[in-house]
Amino acid sequence: MSVKVRKNIKMSVLNNYTDDFLQAAKEAHTYRSMRHICTPEASHVEIAGPAQTRDVLLLASNSYLDLCNEPELKQTAAEAVLKWGTGSGGARLTTGNKTPHEELEKTLANFKGEEAAITFGTGYMANVGTVSALCSKQVHRDGSISECIVFSDELNHASIIDGIRLSKAKCYVYKHNDMVDLQHAIDEARTILTKEQLATTRYLIVTDAVFSMDGDLANLPELQKIAKANNCLLMIDEAHSTGVLGKTGRGLAEHFNDKGIPCDHADVTLGTLSKSIGCEGGFVVGKQNLIDFLRNKARSFIFSTAMSPAMAQAAANNLKFIEQHPERVQQLQENVKFFCDALVKAGAVPTSSRLAENQESAIVPIVIGDEAAALRASAALQEKGILIPAIRYPTVAKGQARLRASLMASHSREDLEKAAKAIADVLKGN
Numbered sequence: 017m018s019v020k021v022r023k024n025i026k027m028s029v030l031n032n033y034t035d036d037f038l039q040a041a042k043e044a045h046t047y048r049s050m051r052h053i054c055t056p057e058a059s060h061v062e063i064a065g066p067a068q069t070r071d072v073l074l075l076a077s078n079s080y081l082d083l084c085n086e087p088e089l090k091q092t093a094a095e096a097v098l099k100w101g102t103g104s105g106g107a108r109l110t111t112g113n114k115t116p117h118e119e120l121e122k123t124l125a126n127f128k129g130e131e132a133a134i135t136f137g138t139g140y141m142a143n144v145g146t147v148s149a150l151c152s153k154q155v156h157r158d159g160s161i162s163e164c165i166v167f168s169d170e171l172n173h174a175s176i177i178d179g180i181r182l183s184k185a186k187c188y189v190y191k192h193n194d195m196v197d198l199q200h201a202i203d204e205a206r207t208i209l210t211k212e213q214l215a216t217t218r219y220l221i222v223t224d225a226v227f228s229m230d231g232d233l234a235n236l237p238e239l240q241k242i243a244k245a246n247n248c249l250l251m252i253d254e255a256h257s258t259g260v261l262g263k264t265g266r267g268l269a270e271h272f273n274d275k276g277i278p279c280d281h282a283d284v285t286l287g288t289l290s291k292s293i294g295c296e297g298g299f300v301v302g303k304q305n306l307i308d309f310l311r312n313k314a315r316s317f318i319f320s321t322a323m324s325p326a327m328a329q330a331a332a333n334n335l336k337f338i339e340q341h342p343e344r345v346q347q348l349q350e351n352v353k354f355f356c357d358a359l360v361k362a363g364a365v366p367t368s369s370r371l372a373e374n375q376e377s378a379i380v381p382i383v384i385g386d387e388a389a390a391l392r393a394s395a396a397l398q399e400k401g402i403l404i405p406a407i408r409y410p411t412v413a414k415g416q417a418r419l420r421a422s423l424m425a426s427h428s429r430e431d432l433e434k435a436a437k438a439i440a441d442v443l444k445g446n
């Protein structure tokens with residue numbers, strides 16, 4: 017066979033696979049394509065179109081505090097580029113570690129009230145690197161082997177799931193936020209271990225702090241009790257709670273403490289710089305020895321170039337801005353309450369919706385169910401000048417498609433009232 021013929025056979029096998037995959041996605045209404053936005057992230061943006069751009073109210077951003085495009089912060093970020101250049105030039109462990117990285121990690125540890133912090137290129141990399149480092153099999157200096165068993169909430173973010181898979185650790189998936197099922201899984205895991213394994217096995221409970229597609233909160237006080245009673249490490253992913261929950265935006269523990277429910281920090285707290293902080297990168301905070309361990313073990317930290325020093329500087333500046341402006345966090349929280357009330361008043365609560373009237377995170381899901389219906393609702397809203405994406409399988413379970421609104425501190429009351437009414441109209445078929 018000539019090289020050319022062989023190459024053609026190879027291509028046709030590949031095309032068969034890719035085309036089949038894409039066709040199946042189209043038939044299931046789960047095919048993905050990108051929206052092109054031609055203005056910076058803010059509460060109002062323009063969507064590029066074939067003929068003209070279109071102004072929309074954005075209820076879809078992770079930039080909860082609207083810091084991506086904050087004039088004073090853009091200015092200091094620009095100065096950081098002028099001082100530090102465009103790239104870091106190396107991994108953190110070679111030449112990449114510059115003064116802004118050191119400052120950012122100090123600022124993060126201080127903001128979160130922890131001993132130390134480590135940053136990664138993205139939140140995704142932080143989860144993959146941290147979970148796989150914590151949960152992989154360990155051969156100790158004395159030759160003994162310890163393994164880890166993971167207990168993971170069924171709605172955890174994909175990056176946590178990928179970290180668990182990479183670790184090859186045994187994983188029990190417990191029912192969403194169901195503490196009885198979690199305890200049950202722990203008991204079950206232990207019954208099948210030998211005496212020797214019981215003595216050496218490590219355990220990790222891992223959960224989103226705010227669930228990214230439902231917007232509900234992990235039960236941190238109860239998780240801490242269970243972790244303590246069963247000798248498990250507890251890890252929470254604060255991607256959607258940092259800068260969002262608690263009077264000063266410190267996250268889930270502050271949220272419970274504000275309510276008079278005493279609550280410590282988790283053993284491992286992960287977050288992202290890309291959401292409320294308005295930059296990019298991921299981080300973990302905790303005890304100094306945890307951070308030292310991750311610097312030595314997390315492969316997504318070791319084998320990847322450091323974020324640009326200018327980005328590290330921008331993230332530290334934005335974090336300090338949040339520290340100095342708790343009223344921005346409180347404005348976001350007021351907007352969430354106002355919007356949920358407005359939805360209820362407008363009658364925009366379909367029977368299948370799990371919309372909580374006392375929603376506390378900035379993510380407000382309006383569950384529709386059918387994938388095609390959710391897509392139609394999102395398209396109809398865009399026609400009315402409001403961008404709220406439809407979230408479908410595989411991001412959420414099949415038949416659980418939804419509109420997923422997310423709020424910003426800078427949305428006005430008029431914006432939110434208009435959006436609530438438009439959602440109600442679309443759900444009623446107007």
Ligand SMILES: *Cc1c(COP(=O)(O)O)cnc(C)c1O
Pocket residue numbers: 138139140141143173175224228253255256288289290297298
């Ligand atoms: C967005 C998100 C991440 C990933 O963070 P990036 O910085 O966007 O890579 C991780 N966990 C959760 C829960 C998230 O929502």
